[in-house]
Amino acid sequence: SKEFKCNKCIGACNASGVENITEWNVGGIDKNSSLAFYFDILASKPHSSNAHPPVFLQFQTKYQHSDGSNRIRVTTVARCLAAPDDTRELAYGFDQEAASVLMARYAVERCKTDEPLDVIRWLDRMLIKLVSKFAGYKRDDPNSFRLSREFSLYPQFMFYLRRSQFLQTFNASPDETVYYRSLLLRESVANSLVMIQPALLQYTTDSDHPIPVLLDSTSMKSDVILLLDTFFYILVWH
Known part of the structure; x- marks a missing residue:
């Protein structure tokens, strides 16, 4: 839609071009991959409180499948812009x-x-x-x-x-x-x-499931085991 344009994309990608970029190259994508797109609002028309016409955004992902064929996946999103x-x-x-x-x-x-x-x-x-x-x-x-x-x-x-x-x-x-x-x-x-x-989880003998606790020294108790997940490391305290 003409109401906004893409300002930049931040992630594991390289832009194709210098100005008015609308295409990026990605070396590979898996189920945990994500790209961050930032948009500028170009036009803001006044609407009544009950009327917010949607704007549309479309992503076209071109990739090579594992069988060697080239494919394109189109994703269209509709969103309303708030005043x-x-x-x-x-x-x-x-x-x-x-x-x-x-x-x-x-x-x-x-x-x-x-x-x-x-x-x-x-x-x-x-x-x-x-x-x-x-x-x-x-x-x-x-x-x-x-x-x-x-x-x-x-x-x-x-x-x-x-x-x-x-x-x-x-x-x-x-x-x-x-x-x-x-x-x-x-x-x-x-x-x-x-x-x-980081996520700090508390384990006790009274429960089969971990309990999220605060990242604070008060969570360190003599009758619990703590597991700290920083994504990069796993730390166990007991």
Whole structure:
């Protein structure tokens, strides 16, 4: 649709061209591969609250099948654009997990030209901008701060992202940094979230199933076994 255009694609791919790029080359795709597409809104026409005509986006994936034949797979998506001042509609369509991974990839991409400290400050500004628009609070009363469930996890993902090995490169070799970042740029949303915020699971003799617990020293108890999944490593504490 003419209402928006693709600004860039971030992932394990190479762009075909320099300007107005609409085609990217990918060496290979598996079930965990993902690409992050960023769009610019070109035109925003006013609509009534009950009328949001959809815009359309189409992906054409050309690949060679294992039998040697060349194939093309077409995926068409229809989405409605919310008005910029309609915070309720924007909040309803907000995917905080996907947004966290999109921000992480964009931050890693910015590290190619900017200092990591500047990128961290940019993340802080974006977080402040988001919560100032969608959070509820009373001035000079920190305890009154509230975020709806659509945004409740986003700040903690940003908390761990700014402290992660993707942006904190002290005591890490260039090879290590590139390795970590390259995996973040190609893995699925679920795997990327584990890289950003490791999963800590608690095992006890009273339960057959693990229980997710906080990444905090209070989770270390004498009668439990903890398993930390960072995607890159598995750590067991007992």
